[in-house]
Amino acid sequence: MIRFNEAIDQALVESITTYGQAVEQTRKTVLGVLGHDLRTPLSAVTLGVDLLSKSEEPGTRRHRIIAQIATSAKAANLMVSDLLDLARCNLGTGIPVRPESTDLTAVCKAVVDELAVAHPNAQIIFTDEEAVTGQYDPSRMAQVFSNLIGNAVRHGNAHQPIHVTVSGDGSTARFSVLNHGTPIPASALPSLFSPEGRYSKHSGEEQGTSSGLGLGLFIATQIVEGHGGTVAVESTLERGTTFSVSLPVYP
Numbered sequence: 001m002i003r004f005n006e007a008i009d010q011a012l013v014e015s016i017t018t019y020g021q022a023v024e025q026t027r028k029t030v031l032g033v034l035g036h037d038l039r040t041p042l043s044a045v046t047l048g049v050d051l052l053s054k055s056e057e058p059g060t061r062r063h064r065i066i067a068q069i070a071t072s073a074k075a076a077n078l079m080v081s082d083l084l085d086l087a088r089c090n091l092g093t094g095i096p097v098r099p100e101s102t103d104l105t106a107v108c109k110a111v112v113d114e115l116a117v118a119h120p121n122a123q124i125i126f127t128d129e130e131a132v133t134g135q136y137d138p139s140r141m142a143q144v145f146s147n148l149i150g151n152a153v154r155h156g157n158a159h160q161p162i163h164v165t166v167s168g169d170g171s172t173a174r175f176s177v178l179n180h181g182t183p184i185p186a187s188a189l190p191s192l193f194s195p196e197g198r199y200s201k202h203s204g205e206e207q208g209t210s211s212g213l214g215l216g217l218f219i220a221t222q223i224v225e226g227h228g229g230t231v232a233v234e235s236t237l238e239r240g241t242t243f244s245v246s247l248p249v250y251p
């Protein structure tokens with residue numbers, strides 16, 4: 001009985017320590033994002049509104065300013081959503097996934113189309129062998145596709161095409177995105193999918209508005225794992241960077 005109590009005490013101490021670390025990690029990230037990253041889009045919104053309110057800007061310039069405000073507000077909104085997802089993962093519930101009968105190919109195609117409009121210079125080549133349908137959360141899977149294809153657009157070589165494929169064999173659905181450009185260093189791979197790594201922040205390569213929070217891969221992986229799937233990566237200079245997602249197919 002004493003040994004049993006000791007084991008319970010030990011388990012409690014361990015879980016409190018782990019929880020404490022998760023809280024501390026989340027606190028640091030939230031404060032980091034609030035204090036640093038969110039300021040960029042919010043300053044752009046404030047500046048834009050300021051310009052609009054006090055000047056007689058000509059129509060075309062007004063439209064440009066309004067479009068910039070919309071883009072910045074959307075970026076700020078995405079950051080807040082990502083922070084909430086991080087907090088959900090670190091502090092308890094995980095990212096909620098609500099599966100329903102979904103055509104994964106159509107979801108992916110819609111994301112590709114949206115990104116192609118947003119990045120007209122990117123060459124995104126989409127190959128779908130057939131409609132892959134199953135029980136998936138459509139908006140969360142759209143978030144996975146958007147994070148992974150968005151990464152290829154943002155971090156890959158803009159002059160080389162990006163290949164996106166969706167396929168299925170009845171029991172497994174597969175999605176992959178391949179881009180060229182500077183590979184992800186092997187040393188960054190172990191922490192690439194964890195929020196602690198925040199590899200993008202440590203790389204120092206990206207600055208300014210194009211740099212992200214470094215949470216996209218973590219969130220994408222959590223969503224895929226919430227569906228019982230896995231995410232893998234391969235990155236070399238010769239063969240490029242490929243992120244692959246495998247998901248079970250539940251009809």
Ligand SMILES: Nc1ncnc2c1ncn2[C@@H]1O[C@H](COP(=O)(O)OP(=O)(O)OP(=O)(O)O)[C@@H](O)[C@H]1O
Binds near residue numbers: 179
């Ligand atoms: N397809 C890719 N090709 C090359 N490097 C990549 C690719 N995807 C991710 N990376 C590297 O991994 C880092 C982490 O990616 P992740 O998506 O988690 O964060 P992010 O894109 O920097 O920010 P965000 O939170 O907006 O997604 C990126 O900053 C980039 O350096």
Ligand SMILES: [Mg+2]
Binds near residue numbers: 212
């Ligand atoms: Mg990203």
